[in-house]
Amino acid sequence: MRAPRRLRHGQETELVEHLDELRSRILVAGAAVLAGSAAGYAFHHRIVRLLERPLPAGHRHLLTLGVTEPFTTSLKVSIVAGLVLALPIVVWQLWAFVAPAFDDAVARGARLLSVLVAGLAVAGVAFGYRIALPGALRFLVHYDQSLYNVQLRAADYISFAVLVLAACAAVFELPVVVLGLVRVRALSSRKLRRNRRLGYLIVAAVAVALPGVDPVTTTLEALPLMALFEASIWLSVVCERRWFPESARVTSTA
Numbered sequence: 001m002r003a004p005r006r007l008r009h010g011q012e013t014e015l016v017e018h019l020d021e022l023r024s025r026i027l028v029a030g031a032a033v034l035a036g037s038a039a040g041y042a043f044h045h046r047i048v049r050l051l052e053r054p055l056p057a058g059h060r061h062l063l064t065l066g067v068t069e070p071f072t073t074s075l076k077v078s079i080v081a082g083l084v085l086a087l088p089i090v091v092w093q094l095w096a097f098v099a100p101a102f103d104d105a106v107a108r109g110a111r112l113l114s115v116l117v118a119g120l121a122v123a124g125v126a127f128g129y130r131i132a133l134p135g136a137l138r139f140l141v142h143y144d145q146s147l148y149n150v151q152l153r154a155a156d157y158i159s160f161a162v163l164v165l166a167a168c169a170a171v172f173e174l175p176v177v178v179l180g181l182v183r184v185r186a187l188s189s190r191k192l193r194r195n196r197r198l199g200y201l202i203v204a205a206v207a208v209a210l211p212g213v214d215p216v217t218t219t220l221e222a223l224p225l226m227a228l229f230e231a232s233i234w235l236s237v238v239c240e241r242r243w244f245p246e247s248a249r250v251t252s253t254a
Contacts, residue, residue, distance in 0.1 A: 021097065022097060025093040025094075025096065025097050026093075028089070028093055029086070029089060029090040029093045029094075032085075032086035032089040032090060033082050033083060033086040033090070034082070035082070035085075035086070036081065036082030036083065036084070036085030036086040037078050037079050037081070037082025037083075038078075038082070039081070039082070039085060040077065040078035040079070040080070040081025040082045040085065041074070041075070041078035043081075044074045044077050044078050044081070047077050047078075047081055048062075048074070048077060048154075048158070051077075051157075051158055051161050051162075054129065054133045054134040054137055054161070055137055055141070055152070055157075056137060056138055056141050056142070059141055059150065059152055062152055062153065062154035062157055062158075063151045063152060063153050063154060064153070064154050064155075065153060069154065069155060070154075072155070073154045073155050073158060076155070076158070077158060080162055088118075091114070095110065095114075113176065116175075116176060117173060117176055120169075120172040120173055120175065120176065121169040121172060121173065123172050124165075124168040124169035124170070124171055124172030124173070124224075125165050125168060125169050127168050127172070127224060128164055128165040128167070128168030128169070129165060131220060132164060132168055132217065132220040132221060133161060133164050133165065135216050135217075135220050136164065136216050136217035136220065138216075139215075139216040139217075140216075164217065167221060168221065168224075171206075171207075171221055171224060171225050171228070172224065172228065174203075174225060174228040174229060174232055175228055175231060175232040175235055178192070178229070178232035178233075178235075178236060179232065179235065179236060179239055182236045182239065182240055182243075183239075183243060185244075187236070188236075188240065189233060189236040189237040189240050192232075192233045192236060193233055196233070199229055199233075200226060200229065203222065203225045203226055203229050204222055204225075204226075206225060207219075207221045207222035207225055208222075
């Protein structure tokens, strides 16, 4: 498998060459996922232990109920780890395929945006692992524990933990979404500041819709959403002045 040939901006080529490049990039992305999954399987014991760590003491040895469940659970953990490890390569292959359609200024902006997205995603996962997931688990595991013999099934717990971490990573991308809407003029900083209460209501509704049905998880997901929404408003003010200097005077008087 040869490395995909990257086209320059505005370079014309035939449809067959585009399809050949797309096929090569899909193969590279697939190979990266396979390699990442193999690496994840090699360290799946450590990954499972890391996922168990937010659990309260006494519940850190997960239960399996079927003959195949230990293997399938470890395999799922390995595949998820492989997707996470391969994500930068997959995103780069996608960007390299569509990049020739954009000029250099847009390409530089996309690179800066990718750094912001990656940083916010890492911050979201760290927040979920250190704060949201432990807080939710303390509430859920100890809820009505006098009525139930609480034993945690490995497949269910790992799915819940991954969903919470993924939700926190998605929540932390709110500034990117807001800035994107401002950039295409679907929103403005003036409109955001005038409709703060509605924005907070939408943020609360999003938090309720995220994984985690208990009030603790919902609250712990809503709080950073609200803080990020407020930060997004002021960040949009700064970016709007740079992107649309002709409207800076209007937005500054809001």
